[in-house]
Amino acid sequence: MRVLSGIQPSGGLHIGNYLSMMSRMIEYQESNTLFAFLVNQHALTTVTDGDLLRRNTIEAAADFLALGLDPEKAIFWVQSDVPEVTELTWYLSNQTPMGLLERAHSYKDKVARGIAANHGLFAYPVLMAADILLYQANIVPVGKDQKQHVEIARDIAIKFNNVYGDVFTLPEPEIGKDVAAVPGIDGQKMSKSYGNTLEIFAEEKSLKKKVMSIVTDSTPMEEPKEPEKCTVFALYRLFATPERTEELRRKYINGNFGYGHAKMALYELLLEVFGPFRKERERLLADETHIRKVLREGAEKARTEAEPTLRKVREAVGMVY
Secondary structure, eight states: OEEEEEEOOSSOOBHHHIIIIIHHHHHHTTTSEEEEEEOHHHHTTTOOOHHHHHHHHHHHHHHHHHHTOOTTTEEEEEGGGOTHHHHHHHHHHTTOOHHHHHTOHHHHHHHHTTOOOOHHHHHHHHHHHHHHHTTTOSEEEOOGGGHHHHHHHHHHHHHHHHHHOSOSOOOEEEOOGGGSSOBOTTSSBOOGGGTOOOBTTOOHHHHHHHHHTOOOOOOOTTSOOOGGGOHHHHHHHHHSOHHHHHHHHHHHHHSSOOHHHHHHHHHHHHHHHHHHHHHHHHHHHTOHHHHHHHHHHHHHHHHHHHHHHHHHHHHHHTOOO
């Protein structure tokens, strides 16, 4: 099975990224053909500082490698190092109905939140479709917010295949049931676009400040609380064992346990879970030359995988004469 997913280096990677995509991708590398990449061209829809994007790309690569992605088991690269994807985007654009893009929830939501409307943001799903279809991916692990984009990629593939013959594999989105929508510190879906994230490798002081700022209700400390309605509890249970989750649940229900106590428990749990990965990330960032070498070698492998598909597409649409 061919599994593919990418992540934007548009800021510090957060626990929503980890749960909805990164951890599952790392599991998949053991028994599948895994394609994992940093979608820096997609990041251009929100990042306009070139130096910042370069820095974020290296740091995101270090994040992925520190968390356990093995470039010997997976194909790991940066999107812009495979120019074939932008060529395929043009071919797909000519088979993409406008109505399909106009129905994209992500575009409408981002514009409503103040992100400038432009062609890149509007056509984002076509580039994402090219990312997926170029490698004939079967499964695409994504968060709930990206499910529609994978469905759009599938619709574009069906349209292209109907016009030109059987060229593309039809991809399926995969969303972990327990992490379909990881809540952010404001209770909404965690997203860099909303500024409500808990970064995996944030400085400890910064992480603590963010955890302590998680929005809760005004129930006094001495009164019982409803864990199922609390963002802190929702985040805690994503990382804790069933036993520790049940222990925290009882504290909520019994009372004399404040939200500040719950937030400290979450903060300490995040340090515990990601502590070993922090040390490995520091080691990797001390040798950025090695990180760049890994990404360049991954891009060569990705281009080798992409070439047969693009050759079929060129022949189908008449670019070979």
